[in-house]
Amino acid sequence: MRQPLVAGNWKMNGSRDSVKALLDGLKAGISTVTTAEVAVCCPHAYLADVQASLSGSAIAWGGQDVSIHDSGAYTGETAGSMLTDFGAKFVIIGHSERRQYHGETDQQVAEKFSAARKNGLIPLFCIGETLEEREGGVMEQVIARQVDAVIEHCGIAMLGEGVIAYEPVWAIGTGVTASPEQAQEVHAFIRARIAEKDATVAEKIQILYGGSMNPANAAELMAQMDIDGGLIGGASLKPDDFLAVCTAANR
């Protein structure tokens, strides 16, 4: 039985004051609402605040990207060791916004997966098709290509040490959610693709859904057989909404 995981992706939002208010709200409600593992992925500038607030709580935290390098002349980047220095457990990699606005390729995402593992971080490895790709009938090829890139670079065993987040690009931040059936179909495809290499890894790996998940649609999505939780953007910025999504993840 896979434990559900609900992870918030705050993206580039917040201030020290709003981070404090959000975390206070989450900590006040979390223990009573869910049996899922819960995490927040914050802007790196707030890692110290998040660590100070969440240490000893039931909520884990993580970063939103990681460098493939250990250290050196890479202005603006964050090394995996810097994230773990602040107690991070997770790191988002390959988010569609990084693929889209920063030109991250499947190969670079695979290298980031390996850099995360080298530093003991659990990658939240994002994949997903654009609307054009879905409508053009190449959705499965795109998903397979994204997954295979990590398997080829890191090996199937290392893939199994991460978490996959299926995030259809057309559903991120748009208010349009994949239907439970649409999401389940892709999650089952991802699991089957992994099973071709290793059935045990396929059975064990958590596959989260992301894309406009909110309190109104979370329960139905997370009731699907192959959906093991959510990566939550907009709704993770409001304590009541995020806690409601966490409640919906109860199995």
Ligand code: PEP
């Ligand atoms: C995300 O950014 O990972 C995401 C799923 O965003 P939203 O929930 O806002 O669609």
